[in-house]
Amino acid sequence: MKQPIRIVGQGMAGSMLAWHCERAGIEFELIDRGHATAASRVGVGLVSPLTGKRLAPTWRFSEWRDEVLTMYRELESELGLSLVREMRIRRFYRDAKQRELFESRIEKPEIAAWVDGLDDDGLWLKGALQVETGTLIAGLRKRWRQQGCLVEGVVPTDVEGAAIWCVGAERVPIRGIPWGPSRGELITGRLEGLEEDVVLNDGQWLLPQEDGRVRVGSTFDRDDLVSKCTDAGQSQLIAAAERLAGRPIQGATGDSGLRVTVPDGRPVVGWVDAARTQGVFAGFAAKGALWAPALARQWVVDGLDGAKLDPEVRLGRFFN
Numbered sequence: 001m002k003q004p005i006r007i008v009g010q011g012m013a014g015s016m017l018a019w020h021c022e023r024a025g026i027e028f029e030l031i032d033r034g035h036a037t038a039a040s041r042v043g044v045g046l047v048s049p050l051t052g053k054r055l056a057p058t059w060r061f062s063e064w065r066d067e068v069l070t071m072y073r074e075l076e077s078e079l080g081l082s083l084v085r086e087m088r089i090r091r092f093y094r095d096a097k098q099r100e101l102f103e104s105r106i107e108k109p110e111i112a113a114w115v116d117g118l119d120d121d122g123l124w125l126k127g128a129l130q131v132e133t134g135t136l137i138a139g140l141r142k143r144w145r146q147q148g149c150l151v152e153g154v155v156p157t158d159v160e161g162a163a164i165w166c167v168g169a170e171r172v173p174i175r176g177i178p179w180g181p182s183r184g185e186l187i188t189g190r191l192e193g194l195e196e197d198v199v200l201n202d203g204q205w206l207l208p209q210e211d212g213r214v215r216v217g218s219t220f221d222r223d224d225l226v227s228k229c230t231d232a233g234q235s236q237l238i239a240a241a242e243r244l245a246g247r248p249i250q251g252a253t254g255d256s257g258l259r260v261t262v263p264d265g266r267p268v269v270g271w272v273d274a275a276r277t278q279g280v281f282a283g284f285a286a287k288g289a290l291w292a293p294a295l296a297r298q299w300v301v302d303g304l305d306g307a308k309l310d311p312e313v314r315l316g317r318f319f320n
């Protein structure tokens, strides 16, 4: 009898892989130690068409945005949870130099496609999504525990064994992948009266919730990977909230998590060995809400041999 696929870690990566296995009728076994440190619990699941100081197109956003929106809608109806919102982004210029840069960049068709207007203060971007990744992984965990296909426990990452490693910023037992973790802090507090479907962004973002709360993030620290929240990080975010909303945030509390990426900024996906005993599905940086469901579908859809995986994400690029 064929062994079930063994998936270690049930953040967005492990959840999306297991969900596509379930849909394809492939048996799986999930092992996860709990969501206390999961980036998917902390992150806010923003999926933006254009990001960063240079308004760069998000890799594969145009190709995958509608497909992942459909998947999240299906998950909403399966789990009876509210998981995804369509959003606009109000992207403010930091200064005159950035305004000049953005105005020159929107000449490019791949950037213009997502710009929905501009004025003296900034741009309006369309097409963004916000996914409640923490709610999603908690909902799937409950279902899979009830079905007996999720086991709570720690799989030692220094011991080799057949598995697909979906352990986020935790080191996987495969040498040669140049992981780069970073710690991100955010705050949650109250700021009433903002438009619920508009993300404010000037390099830091402010995400309104439907209940008068907002989430504001995030910091980026490659050196201190250990602290929970720092005074400097929390002050930076409280100041960002006031700058973006024009008034102070009330009752702010902080949280933090680790994201992980590799130097080319692409996820890391595929089998390590020809016998397909060890696999990796990680490196989702701050784009897990877009990349994890789309790449999990690609990996599972052809029976897990990986032949249809996007060449830019293949694990083999580190071993050539």
Ligand SMILES: Cc1cc2nc3c(=O)[nH]c(=O)nc-3n(C[C@H](O)[C@H](O)[C@H](O)COP(=O)(O)OP(=O)(O)OC[C@H]3O[C@@H](n4cnc5c(N)ncnc54)[C@H](O)[C@@H]3O)c2cc1C
Residues within 6 Å of the ligand: 008, 009, 010, 011, 012, 013, 014, 031, 032, 033, 034, 035, 036, 037, 038, 039, 040, 041, 042, 043, 044, 045, 046, 047, 133, 153, 154, 155, 156, 157, 166, 167, 168, 169, 170, 183, 184, 185, 186, 217, 218, 256, 257, 258, 259, 281, 282, 283, 284, 285, 286, 287, 288, 289, 290
């Ligand atoms: C502050 C912050 C803001 C973010 N904002 C966004 C955003 O706006 N949009 C976006 O798309 N992404 C965002 N992200 C990134 C996003 O959260 C990640 O891309 C994604 O959630 C990573 O999912 P993952 O499954 O790879 O890792 P994780 O969510 O970390 O899941 C890993 C799981 O594996 C388990 N595990 C680890 N080791 C073991 C082991 N040895 N045995 C058993 N279980 C184990 C952990 O307990 C955990 O449950 C943000 C991240 C942070 C920190």
